[in-house]
Amino acid sequence: xxxxxQNPRHLVRRRGQEARLRCSxxxxxxxxxxxxxxxxxxxKFMVYLQKxxxxxxxxxxxxxxxxxxxxxxxxxxxxxxxxRGDSAAYFCASSPPAGGGQxxxxxxxxxxxxLTVL
Amino acid sequence: xxxxNQSPQSMFIQxxxxxxxNCTSSSIFNTWLWYxxxxxxxxxxxxxxYKAGELTSNGRLTAQFGITRKDxxxxxxxxxxxxxxxxxxxxxxxxxxxxxxxxGKGTKLSVIP
Numbered sequence: 001x002x003x004x005x006q007n008p009r010h011l012v013r014r015r016g017q018e019a020r021l022r023c024s025x026x027x028x029x030x031x032x033x034x035x036x037x038x039x040x041x042x043x044k045f046m047v048y049l050q051k052x053x054x055x056x057x058x059x060x061x062x063x064x065x066x067x068x069x070x071x072x073x074x075x076x077x078x079x080x081x082x083x084r085g086d087s088a089a090y091f092c093a094s095s096p097p098a099g100g101g102q103x104x105x106x107x108x109x110x111x112x113x114x115l116t117v118l
Numbered sequence: 119x120x121x122x123n124q125s126p127q128s129m130f131i132q133x134x135x136x137x138x139x140n141c142t143s144s145s146i147f148n149t150w151l152w153y154x155x156x157x158x159x160x161x162x163x164x165x166x167x168y169k170a171g172e173l174t175s176n177g178r179l180t181a182q183f184g185i186t187r188k189d190x191x192x193x194x195x196x197x198x199x200x201x202x203x204x205x206x207x208x209x210x211x212x213x214x215x216x217x218x219x220x221x222g223k224g225t226k227l228s229v230i231p
Contacts, residue, residue, distance in 0.1 A: 004160070033217070042122075042206055042221030043161070056217065091160050104168075105149045105210035105219055109160030 002027045004110035005074075006092050012116045019079040019086070021113040025094030032075045033107060034060075034067060037089040046090075049075060082117045089114045121145075124207055124222030131197055132230050139205060139225040140191040147209030150183050150190040151219065155204045164205075165192070197229050 005024040013019050025032050031050055035043040045059040049069035060067065064082075069075040079086055093107035124141045131137055141150070149168055153161035165176050167183035167190060174181055180193045190209075194201055204224040210216060 031217070035219075035221075040223070042124075042208075042223045043219075044221070045218040048217050059218070093160075104166065105151050105208070105217075106163055106166050107219065109153075109162070111158070111160050 004092055004094050004108050006110035006113050008113055009111065010114050010116070012118060013082050014118050015083055016081050019082050019115055021077040021079075021090050021092075021115070022074040023077070023092030023094075023110060024074040025092075026108050029094035029096050029108070031095045031097065032069050033093045033095075034075075034077050035091045035093065035109075037091060037112070039088075043091060046077075079115070082115070084117050087115055087117045122207055122209055122220055122222035124225055126225055127223070128226040128228070130228045130230060133197060133199060135197055137194040137197055137201070137227060138191060139227075140189060141207030141209075141222050142189040143209055143220075144188070145209070145211070146187040147220075148187070148212035148216070149210040150181070151208045151210070152179075152181050152190070152192045153206045153208060153221075155206060155224070157203070161206060194227075197227075199229050199231055202227060202229050 007022050033048050034046040037043045047060045047067045048056040064080045066078045089112045091109050091112045093109045122143050151166045152164045155161045165181040170187050171185050172183040178195045204226050206224045207222045208219040
């Protein structure tokens with residue numbers, strides 16, 4: 001199965017700890033996006049990355065959150081010093097290189113990582 | 119920022135009935151997309167619309183991109199139990215930031231056998 005792979009599926013952390021969420025995009029996809037979903041809500045854009053580059057992080061909180069997509073290995077969303085309000089489902093999505101420089105919006109989502117902060 | 123108003127919030131229908139849900143926005147979007155999310159899973163793309171007025175079908179699903187570019191609807195005909203889930207509309211702008219999708223809050227569909 002060459003779909004978007006996320007792990008862990010579930011993560012429990014105590015306040016103040018760090019959470020690391022990993023995402024491997026679909027084969028052949030070089031664009032990775034992270035979205036956050038609160039209960040009973042739609043998905044909210046956080047960050048868009050290409051290999052070794054953060055293209056747009058305008059949806060990501062300025063403090064405690066960071067993301068990377070290294071040359072080798074999965075994309076990582078890192079949350080430091082977690083608080084209860086960080087509890088949510090975090091979805092990674094990928095897309096192939098944009099044709100003609102225009103992104104179609106057709107994203108392939110992983111199954112999500114559900115973070116619970118105690 | 120942009121906001122999408124999706125309605126209804128939830129609906130209960132009998133198996134075999136047709137379903138209609140819609141999405142409106144105060145902003146103009148270049149692309150409208152409809153995703154379905156099953157419990158515990160990620161969203162899956164159902165239909166993508168790229169031109170104002172476009173009407174596109176995918177099996178029993180039909181979606182339209184409104185002429186004003188500020189709305190879209192999704193119809194499901196002859197519903198079946200596996201149609202259960204949450205349906206999200208999403209809009210994409212053109213130009214800078216065009217890779218961001220703005221999602222509605224979803225329509226939760228329950229199908230009674």
